[in-house]
Amino acid sequence: MTSRVLGVLGGMGPLATADFLHKLIDETPARRDQDHVPVVAYSVPQIPDRSLAIIGEGESPLPYLLEGIHTLKQAGAQAVAIVCNTAHYWYDDLVEQGGLEILHIADAVCATLNGIQRVGLIATSGTLAAGFYQSRFAARDIACVLSSELDQETLVAPAIECVKRNDLAQGHTLATRAVRRLLAQGTPRPEAVVLGCTEIPLAIAYQASDVSDRCIDATRALARACVAWSRAEQGSRVLGF
Amino acid sequence: MTSRVLGVLGGMGPLATADFLHKLIDETPARRDQDHVPVVAYSVPQIPDRSLAIIGEGESPLPYLLEGIHTLKQAGAQAVAIVCNTAHYWYDDLVEQGGLEILHIADAVCATLNGIQRVGLIATSGTLAAGFYQSRFAARDIACVLSSELDQETLVAPAIECVKRNDLAQGHTLATRAVRRLLAQGTPRPEAVVLGCTEIPLAIAYQASDVSDRCIDATRALARACVAWSRAEQGSRVLGF
Numbered sequence: 001m002t003s004r005v006l007g008v009l010g011g012m013g014p015l016a017t018a019d020f021l022h023k024l025i026d027e028t029p030a031r032r033d034q035d036h037v038p039v040v041a042y043s044v045p046q047i048p049d050r051s052l053a054i055i056g057e058g059e060s061p062l063p064y065l066l067e068g069i070h071t072l073k074q075a076g077a078q079a080v081a082i083v084c085n086t087a088h089y090w091y092d093d094l095v096e097q098g099g100l101e102i103l104h105i106a107d108a109v110c111a112t113l114n115g116i117q118r119v120g121l122i123a124t125s126g127t128l129a130a131g132f133y134q135s136r137f138a139a140r141d142i143a144c145v146l147s148s149e150l151d152q153e154t155l156v157a158p159a160i161e162c163v164k165r166n167d168l169a170q171g172h173t174l175a176t177r178a179v180r181r182l183l184a185q186g187t188p189r190p191e192a193v194v195l196g197c198t199e200i201p202l203a204i205a206y207q208a209s210d211v212s213d214r215c216i217d218a219t220r221a222l223a224r225a226c227v228a229w230s231r232a233e234q235g236s237r238v239l240g241f
Numbered sequence: 242m243t244s245r246v247l248g249v250l251g252g253m254g255p256l257a258t259a260d261f262l263h264k265l266i267d268e269t270p271a272r273r274d275q276d277h278v279p280v281v282a283y284s285v286p287q288i289p290d291r292s293l294a295i296i297g298e299g300e301s302p303l304p305y306l307l308e309g310i311h312t313l314k315q316a317g318a319q320a321v322a323i324v325c326n327t328a329h330y331w332y333d334d335l336v337e338q339g340g341l342e343i344l345h346i347a348d349a350v351c352a353t354l355n356g357i358q359r360v361g362l363i364a365t366s367g368t369l370a371a372g373f374y375q376s377r378f379a380a381r382d383i384a385c386v387l388s389s390e391l392d393q394e395t396l397v398a399p400a401i402e403c404v405k406r407n408d409l410a411q412g413h414t415l416a417t418r419a420v421r422r423l424l425a426q427g428t429p430r431p432e433a434v435v436l437g438c439t440e441i442p443l444a445i446a447y448q449a450s451d452v453s454d455r456c457i458d459a460t461r462a463l464a465r466a467c468v469a470w471s472r473a474e475q476g477s478r479v480l481g482f
Contacts, residue, residue, distance in 0.1 A: 005285070013274040018262040021284070025255050031406045033254040033286040040312070041282040043262070044246070045274040071281070071316045165272045 003230040007077025007100065008041035009068045012050065012084035013164050016198035016219065017043045020083040023223035037230040040075040042068040050086035051126030062090050069098035079103060081226050085123060085196045085218060089130040106132050108225035109194055109218050110140060118143040119216070120182030120193035122156055122175070122200050133196055145182055145190050155181070156197075163199035171203035179204070179211040192216050244471040248318025248341065249282035250309045253291065253325035254405050257439035257460065258284045261324045264464035278471040281316040283309040291327035292367030303331050310339035320344060322467050326364060326437045326459060330371040347373050349466035350435055350459050351381060359384040360457070361423030361434035363397055363416070363441050374437055386423055386431050396422070397438075404440035412444035420445070420452040433457050 006024075010017030021039065030036050047065070052058030065087060069080055079101040082088060088105055095102050113119065121133055121144055128134075128146060137144045147156055155178040162171030179193045194216045195201045201217040247265075251258030262282065271277050288306070293299030306328060310321055320342040323329060329346055336343050354360065362374055362385055369375075369387060378385045388397055396419035403412030420434045435457045436442050442458040 003287075011274065011277070011279070014262070014266050014277040014280070018259050018266065021255070021259040021262065025259065025407070033252065033288075033405055036252070036255045036286045038252070038285040038287055039255070039282070040316075041280070041284065042316070043282065044279040045277045046244075046279055047274075075281075075283070075312045075316050164274055166266070 003037050004078045004232075005038045005040060005076050006226050006230055007069070007072030007075070007080040008039055008043075008083060009065065009072065009080055009087070010041055010083040011043035011045040012047065012087060013199065014043055014045055015163060015166065015202060017041065017083050019202055020081070020198070020219050020223060023217075023220045024226060027220070027224045027227045037227060040072055040077050042071050044068065050084065050089065051124045054086070054089050054126035054129050061087065062093055065090055065094055066097055069094060069100060073098070073100050079229060081105075081222055083198050083219065083222070085198060086126040086130070088132055089126060091132070103222065103225050103229060104132075105218050105222045106136050106196070108221040109133070109196070109216060110136050111225065112216060112221050113140070113142060116142060116191050118145065118186070118188060118190045120145045120179070120185070120190040121196050122147065122178055122182065122193060123196035124160065125152060125157070127196055128152075133194065145185050147178055147182060151178055151181055159203050160197055160199045163202050168203060168206040171199070172206035172209070175200050175203035176209050176211050179215060183211070183214060194218060244278050245319045245473075246279045246281060246317050247467050247471055248310070248313030248316070248321040249280055249284075249324060250306065250313065250321055250328070251282055251324040252284035252286040253288065253328060254440065255284055255286055256404060256407065256443060258282060258324050260443055261322070261439070261460050261464060264458075264461045265467060268461070268465045268468045278468060281313055281318050283312050285309065291325065291330065292365045295327070295330050295367035295370050302328065303334060306331055306335055307338055310335060310341060314339070314341050320470060322346075322463055324439050324460065324463070326439060327367040327371070329373055330367060332373070344463065344466050344470060345373075346459050346463045347377050347437075349462040350374070350437070350457060351377050352466065353457055353462050354381070354383060357383060357432050359386065359427070359429060359431045361386045361420070361426065361431040362437050363388065363419055363423065363434060364437035365401065366393060366398070368437055369393075374435065386426050388419055388423060392419055392422055400444050401438055401440045404443050409444060409447040412440070413447035413450070416441050416444035417450050417452050420456060424452070424455060435459060
């Protein structure tokens with residue numbers, strides 16, 4: 001069978017991009033190289049901070065994101081996965097101005113939430129301000145629990161910074177604490193916690209812990225959606241071959 | 242500082258490409274996303290088997306490799322790393338017809354062999370037939386020990402196949418056995434074994450073993466060479482920004 005070519009807009013950060021590519025392979029039923037999803041990846045981390053831009057304190061990354069999508073389109077990509085939750089703040093602009101289908105990471109997560117009525121959400125301040133997870137959960141009558149401002153400042157944000165500087169051990173300590181605190185919050189308690197920032201699954205997976213099987217990994221959900229997309233249209237052509 | 246954009250020609254196989262991207266991050270001194278090497282990766286595994294083509298039993302992958310390099314060049318890559326040792330058989334054609342500098346994986350390995358006088362080499366039959374490792378070792382007066390034909394057939398080739406179908410446990414058993422047998426071969430014994438196939442480091446690293454610190458990982462050597470290359474020309478421009 002042939003597969004459609006996936007464009008990966010990454011670099012935010014680079015480790016999350018490599019992690020996504022791993023999960024894409026993991027989620028693909030393959031016995032040989034040729035069974036895997038063809039990918040073109042644009043991982044250029046020289047791009048302004050997404051969360052700072054959303055709260056109005058930094059340059060917009062939109063032109064950089066569009067440059068990435070245009071590059072991927074020219075390179076043969078037929079749809080795009082953005083390996084950064086926060087960047088989905090610009091989703092509508094990117095679809096409209098980029099001219100390619102973009103598989104939304106929060107839609108991919110929602111496809112895995114069957115039967116769940118209450119979830120916690122770990123994400124950057126930018127993603128929380130953007131609200132695309134909360135609105136999707138609300139539309140499905142799923143209650144959503146967020147970290148307190150204090151936890152966001154002292155656990156979630158520092159955990160993400162740790163992963164970006166490759167200190168996974170400290171990132172793990174902070175991220176598992178943030179997840180544990182969400183799981184203990186409210187009545188009834190959340191049944192699971194969505195890891196809605198692509199750095200966080202790397203921190204959680206650093207070593208085994210009591211929270212790992214309570215987490216829903218947005219990166220893996222996106223990978224799964226991409227595999228399904230790539231294999232959906234049999235008989236389509238791959239890069240002209 | 243700014244970094245030059247690296248093109249990664251991968252997909253042979255996809256897991257080796259993700260592994261290379263990990264090692265590229267690992268080898269980069271970085272404290273934040275923006276410090277990392279900007280990368281465009283072309284990971285399209287729908288390409289003919291390299292070893293079969295070299296021994297004259299399959300379609301040439303050269304047009305597919307060139308398509309990849311042209312795509313990377315158009316996407317802004319200023320040099321290319323090929324994450325497949327065997328594909329280096331077509332190195333001269335790819336440089337000449339691709340129009341981009343290609344960082345040769347065997348040159349990257351040689352840069353790490355200071356003081357070593359005798360090495361073992363684990364590689365595909367295609368890479369061994371191509372001879373680019375052996376000629377470089379000979380030019381440096383480094384003696385080279387190869388697996389027997391029987392070991393190649395019963396250990397090395399099956400280990401590579403295992404990685405390609407994501408059976409790292411069995412790949413590990415076979416690959417460590419192949420390395421151990423090389424380390425015990427000849428007088429004097431080889432001081433190290435070069436893992437000259439990008440699947441093999443994945444098999445070796447699957448779990449700790451007695452051979453891991455005797456191995457020279459060509460994938461990591463290439464990553465290190467790429468980081469040095471990307472950071473070598475400060476002040477150069479990144480994708481027009």
